[in-house]
Amino acid sequence: MSDAVLFDVRDGGIAIITIDRPDTRNCLSGEVRDGLRAAWNRFERDPALRVAILTGAGEKAFCAGGDLKEMVETGMQVPPRDMFPLPYDNIELSKPTIAAVNGVAFAGGWMIAQGCDLCVASTNAKFAITEVKVGRGSPWAAPLIHMIPQRIMMEIILTGKPITAQRAYEIGLVNRLAEPERLMEAALELAGEILEGAPLSVRAGRETVMLATEMGRSAALQAARAAHEHAYMSEDAQEGPRAFAEKRRPQWKGR
Numbered sequence: 196m197s198d199a200v201l202f203d204v205r206d207g208g209i210a211i212i213t214i215d216r217p218d219t220r221n222c223l224s225g226e227v228r229d230g231l232r233a234a235w236n237r238f239e240r241d242p243a244l245r246v247a248i249l250t251g252a253g254e255k256a257f258c259a260g261g262d263l264k265e266m267v268e269t270g271m272q273v274p275p276r277d278m279f280p281l282p283y284d285n286i287e288l289s290k291p292t293i294a295a296v297n298g299v300a301f302a303g304g305w306m307i308a309q310g311c312d313l314c315v316a317s318t319n320a321k322f323a324i325t326e327v328k329v330g331r332g333s334p335w336a337a338p339l340i341h342m343i344p345q346r347i348m349m350e351i352i353l354t355g356k357p358i359t360a361q362r363a364y365e366i367g368l369v370n371r372l373a374e375p376e377r378l379m380e381a382a383l384e385l386a387g388e389i390l391e392g393a394p395l396s397v398r399a400g401r402e403t404v405m406l407a408t409e410m411g412r413s414a415a416l417q418a419a420r421a422a423h424e425h426a427y428m429s430e431d432a433q434e435g436p437r438a439f440a441e442k443r444r445p446q447w448k449g450r
Contacts, residue, residue, distance in 0.1 A: 200230025201252075202237060208245035209386045210238045211379075217253030222260060223279055223303045231280040231307075239288050242449075245394060246386040249282075249311055250295040251304075254375060257294070257320065260302030273332075279303055281335065282310040283405075291389055291401055295382035296320045297375065301357070306335045309342070309368075312401065315382045316360040316369045323357035341408040343367055393435060394449035395426040 201213040212234045214221040221227070238247045251257040277285050282292050294300075294311040301323045308314055308322070316322075326333040339348050343366045351358065363369040373381035389397060403419040410418060426432060431447050438445035 198230075199224070199226040200234050202234050204244065205383070207387065207390050208243055209383065209390070210234075210241075210244045210247040212238070212247055212249045213252055214250070214258055215252040217251070217256065220256035220259035220299065221251040221253070221304070223258065223307075228280055232286070235280060235282065235286045235288065239290065244290070245397075246291050246293065246389050248293045248295050248379075248382045248386060249307065250379065250382070251297055254298055254317075254319075256298040256304070257296040257300040258304030258307060259299055260304050260306075260325065279306065279335075281306065284310060284335070289398060291397065293382050293385055295378055296322070296360070296369075297378050299323070299357070301325050302331075302333070306333075309336070309339065313385060314363075314369045315371045315373060315378065315385060316363060317375045317378045318360050318372055319375055320360040320363070321357040322360075322363050322368065323355060324352050325355045325357075327353065327355040338408070393426065393429075393431040393445070393447050395429050395431055396423075399423040399426045 199214070199216050201211075201215050203211040203213070205211060212231070214227055214231070216222070216224065216227060235247075238244050280286050282288050291313070292311040294308040294314045296308050296314060296316040297320065298317070299321050300308045301321075302325045305322050305324050324333050324336055333352060336348075336352060347366050358366075360369060360372055364372050371381055371385060392400075399422045402422045403415075406418045406422065407415045430450055431445070434445050434447070
């Protein structure tokens with residue numbers, strides 16, 4: 196793995212993935228992209244890891260977006276489909292992810308924060324889709340319509356102006372806010388709450404949310420029933436009610 200991206204494992208199955216290039220505002224340079232691909236692949240392949248937190252080093256930037264110097268030097272037009280490692284898009288993941296946004300999340304930085312399932316933001320964080328300011332495009336922003344209202348999405352994309360963490364929280368882009376010094380603590384708390392649930396139920400629940408954004412009501416209900424069948428048939432489905440009846444914490448096996 197590139198040293199531009201750090202990978203730390205915490206108790207309980209939490210992986211912390213950190214873009215470690217604060218001197219370039221953690222922009223998505225080639226070495227960062229390679230590091231993120233390796234990190235996401237490691238997270239997905241390790242059965243002991245259940246939740247990932249993505250963040251950036253330093254206090255100024257989560258990620259300032261793509262490397263504009265690289266775009267100038269290469270004369271880049273339409274970026275290759277696999278250029279930027281985007282969770283659940285060109286990166287296949289089946290587990291929950293949390294973006295811990297510690298500063299600016301502009302352009303590609305917004306893109307990778309948006310790609311995560313959940314978002315915790317520092318109170319001094321800022322978000323922007325700035326592509327109109329540099330003549331680039333933001334096709335990756337299309338799924339935003341399932342997260343925020345249409346008129347707000349339109350304003351953000353057409354003006355390219357940043358919004359504060361508080362505003363991002365108000366419109367539903369951010370799940371939780373935290374003071375800068377408590378950002379990782381807040382992200383770990385959220386990850387811990389996910390870890391309290393049965394692994395197969397969490398996985399099926401996440402899949403249900405994604406199915407519901409892509410299908411009509413009847414089709415989504417049918418697909419969701421199939422997604423949850425494995426959880427219903429698992430040992431954990433018997434352990435949960437048994438633990439409740441015995442007034443103890445369940446011992447999840449993930450099977």
